[in-house]
Amino acid sequence: AQSVTQPDIHITVSEGASLELRCNYSYGATPYLFWYVQSPGQGLQLLLKYFSGDTLVQGIKGFEAEFKRSQSSFNLRKPSVHWSDAAEYFCAVGARVTGGGNKLTFGTGTQLKVEL
Amino acid sequence: DARVTQTPRHKVTEMGQEVTMRCQPILGHNTVFWYRQTMMQGLELLAYFRNRAPLDDSGMPKDRFSAEMPDATLATLKIQPSEPRDSAVYFCASGLVLGSPEQYFGPGTRLTVT
Numbered sequence: 668a669q670s671v672t673q674p675d676i677h678i679t680v681s682e683g684a685s686l687e688l689r690c691n692y693s694y695g696a697t698p699y700l701f702w703y704v705q706s707p708g709q710g711l712q713l714l715l716k717y718f719s720g721d722t723l724v725q726g727i728k729g730f731e732a733e734f735k736r737s738q739s740s741f742n743l744r745k746p747s748v749h750w751s752d753a754a755e756y757f758c759a760v761g762a763r764v765t766g767g768g769n770k771l772t773f774g775t776g777t778q779l780k781v782e783l
Numbered sequence: 784d785a786r787v788t789q790t791p792r793h794k795v796t797e798m799g800q801e802v803t804m805r806c807q808p809i810l811g812h813n814t815v816f817w818y819r820q821t822m823m824q825g826l827e828l829l830a831y832f833r834n835r836a837p838l839d840d841s842g843m844p845k846d847r848f849s850a851e852m853p854d855a856t857l858a859t860l861k862i863q864p865s866e867p868r869d870s871a872v873y874f875c876a877s878g879l880v881l882g883s884p885e886q887y888f889g890p891g892t893r894l895t896v897t
Binding site: 716757763776 | 831878889890
């Protein structure tokens, strides 16, 4: 079965600083990988996704992530963080299921705090 | 723009009462998922449907929870009877069987059982 590890529960960065959120996955085949963001009281919003091809993927809000098969990682990055990026970030791995569709397994999330 | 809608957004009820949460998936999406989010357990998959048929509800407590899709535009999650430990945020998400595998989430229903 697939699994996702987000080793950092909380991260604090200064506004304007760079950001990297870590994600490691376990899956037997080529995974579908996702990053979602959740602001307080809101649902999860898709930031970016990786299925195949270029291992560096661009997402919304200036985020990017790099798939590294050798390290089973899919880390999220942003060159310059804005105060509005403060939220909880979830990494997820997707797997095709019998009968069609995909089942997502989420990490435990990383809470990002941005200091002004 | 297309989005998943959920009602109600907030629900406070007493233990033992029935609770029904509703979800309208994005038009054209043919998979629907129910998740529960708590501080202790994080995001848990409760059930999912493909073309309105339940594929897996192994994440749900069967004795009190039930999930249905009466039609392609409505999914329901029912708890009867509710218990304080059911207090959580319940999310619905929708996606496609074929093609791009991401799921799109609704805003959630925050349930408090007293």
